[in-house]
Amino acid sequence: MMRFFRPNRPIWLAMLAVVLTLTFYARPAFAVNPDEMLSDPVLEGRAREISQELRCLVCQNQSIDDSDADLAHDLRVLVRERLLAGDSNQQAIDYIVARYGDYVLLNPPLKPDTYILWASPFILLILAALAVVGFYRRKKRDGRIAPANLTDQERKRLDEILSPSGD
Amino acid sequence: MRFWIAVIPLVLFAALAGIFLTNIGKDQSVIPSALIGKPAPEFSLPPLPGRDKGISRADLTQGHVSVVNVFASWCVPCRAEHPMIKRLAAEAGVPVYGLNYKEKDPQDGVNWLDELGDPYTAVGMDISGRTGIDFGVYGVPETFIIDGDGKIAYKQVGPIDAETLENVLLPKIRELKKG
């Protein structure tokens, strides 16, 4: 037999993959369905907002709002029920997270595990800024900088030399 | 200085590559349960048609270890797993409860058990799938080991094979039974 699935991977995982495909993709379904929508447009709007932040567990980076999967449908209905029961948005989200863990949050929560993740844009930007500043300082120190204060005459001459080629 | 510029990124790079290489082939689709160590959810499920006993949380808090197996007649791996559930029920010496997940027709579950045999102490019917969500079920079959206090001690995602049964589930149950 060929390596359809990796040999070191137990066969049930392969079967799990198959069943996930069969159960969650094959069923004719539709992301947000008129039957499940709430009649109150404000509540429905909030439900949509919440659904867009929750991950469909069996899909790739799709929210339950976008997903056709069966479980996503159940979760959407659940969210609406929680809202009808008077939950706030956060309470409804917490209700789902309590059952499925942080994995369902498309927006990773800020906690010690994700400090590095959330800090990374700032750290990278600061590092980049330092590198750029360092580059210009080094350049200045090495004295490889062109004189900046030209007279108008000189600037015009420079324009003539430099700008015709565009770009 | 120049030496370090050359070496540090390469070392980092080798470390990253090592992580990737060691993680290749490990399935990343299994999401550990958020409920491990937490009390099993409050629930009460009706019995299958023609039977008299459903399951509820009270069944799980009797002071002894119990197992909850989520299954459905439409789920292909459940069928493959079924003999292992029979073994589990016979060998573990703890009650094994069945949670029949989202049948289209309640009769389907009964037919399935009639055909393959019924190892379960009792079976509850979860037509809406709500109890399944409370348990954090995202793909059947799933199996939960509940300790004597009704806390979820372990969760197995996907079908149980002989190896998982012998090396993971049974030892875990034995350990919990000892206390």
Next chain:
Amino acid sequence: MIAETGHFALILLLMLGCCQAVIFSPLGVLFRRPSLSATSSPSLQMAGTAGTITADKTGWWRSFSQAAFRPFSSDNIAPAPTGPIWPLPLLICLLAIGAQGSLIYSFVISDFTLPLVTHYSHSSTPVFYRIAASISPDRGATLLWITLTSLATILVLLQNAIFKKSENAHAIVGVMGLIIALLAASVLIDGDPFARIGDPPLDGQGFDPQSQDILDIFYSPILHAGLAGLSIIFAATVAALPRARLNRAWAEMLRPWALLSWTLLGAAMMISAYRAYAEQSWGNWWYWDASENAVLLPWLLATAFLHCLAVLEKTEALKPWTALLALSTFGAGWFGTFLARSDLLGPLPESLRASGDNAVLLIGFCFLFAGAYYLFSRAAGHLRENADFTLVSRESGMFINSVLLAVAAAIVMIGTVYPLFLRWLGGTIITVGPPFFVQALMPVTLAMLLLMGLSPTLRWRVDGAASVGRRMKLALILSVIVTLFVWMRHIDAPPLPLLGIGLAAWVVTAALGDLWEKLWRHRDHGESKYRNIKMLGPRYIGMSLAHIGMALLIAGGSASSLWEEQAVLSARTGQSIEIGPYNLQYEGVSLLPGENFATRKAKFIIYRNAQPVSELYPEVRYYPIRGVETKESAIWHGRDGDLHVSIGDRAEDSGRIVDVRFLPMMPWVWAGMLLILLGGVINMLTRMILLFKKNGVSAP
């Protein structure tokens, strides 16, 4: 038999690739013993390594290690080898085409003794999609990557023969051989596409219905052509590094390749965005999943590289940074492809389920990239800089923007692999979804847009802040007015899309202002404005198009997210649905047979001001082979927005579930993407024409 031929060709290809790598190796310049004339080089004697040169009897390893750890000098390197350069690459290219052809043939005749064919094809799959199945998913795609890489080698040799001779041609061919050999090893070891099984199934499992679309077919060839282009960039850089000859000639040679792969990667992203928009979802067009990020990463770095390359070509500045970008662009392309095909980040999509674990692909990547980085770190201090520009100058604008692009790429990278690390470290299992990427990339993107408007108007080398302010005053005022205008009309709009629209306006007004300045203000360059247009140069036009395209993309994306209108309802035949400025009339569903599917096709008539404008036919297809349903939305690009219609099941009240969206300004997004591509194409074509005209004369 055909498959065996292909298999044999692939094995031969692997061996020849290795030969090519060894014979033309750029490492040769490291461990080939320096020529006699080098002995007299003062730098060598100063370095105290003269002894190594006379050590003729030592083994090759000794001389290699001595060379590798010898202090760097561009003198102590022997000249590149001479001799016939064509036969090996040509042979490899022919073999690759042969292997590819035999795989395609096996798919076309539905040879189910090949598990790969069984997995991705079926006797009912139309021939066109059988061919697609042979080049799109995993193994076939890697084979295509090899074929295109070997074609790129031929092209680079042609470029070398027709235009200016590169001093590194041999080394480039050597590195390309290495890349091809590694890819071939990956194909053969990770999962052999030509392997056969004894008892073949009667029929296959069918082509992935999600990919059964004309556009999707082009995705794989375009993406891999882009990756092949990146490998030329990588090879040329590695070839130039041992002698630290990253000069103007190097930049000139690479410029068409950089443009080519940048355009192709952009086209691949556009296809995947449009397909997601039409198939997977509801007006969403970017999910930030692994396969999308795998293309976005190299594209971001290629954009940065392209800008730095322009600076280098003009002023011979920023050499180490450009070299690093060249290496990491290719690295990101390779690594992204690996990530998208491995199951490290989660279960694989249907189209990749049969792939192996790609360990060889990863090891090959590590090997290549670590080696290249070593060469880079060795040469970095010796790349003579001519950084003759001030803080306020065109070079600075492009340099800082390239740094920002690299930061953006790093953020995308971290976001993509972070869940894996956390899992590995035993932390919680998290998802890094679109909200993270949007928030994390926001500051970088805003800064980039700001610079994107500013830097094309700056002068090369030296510019004064005051004069820049004077020139940009009008653009600044205009873009503020646009932002205020939008804000007044939608007072409750969230700030982020508003800022996006404002900055897009800034980029466009700045580009137009600059054009106006160049055309009509600079009278001293010519008598008529037409002469000025000529002097703008095609590169300026390409650049402006790409920038304006980017601005349109941002503005369209922001606006459509702001003003999207949506209706989900259960519709009955004849029902009229009002959405945005349009009225849709639902005309019912008919069940029709397709090539290898059955489809429920709905008909909608679009009315605007009670006048019929067009018709839309969204479908739900059922593919019996895989038992999968797919939704094919119908999209109409109106002048003020996209109408996005999809249908679903029958509702409980026996109506048909219909999802209708109006996404205002969404056509701007598609037009913007097209403009970016067009900019790249124009720039590349004129570049080629220019090169042909000059025919080997280097640019002044």
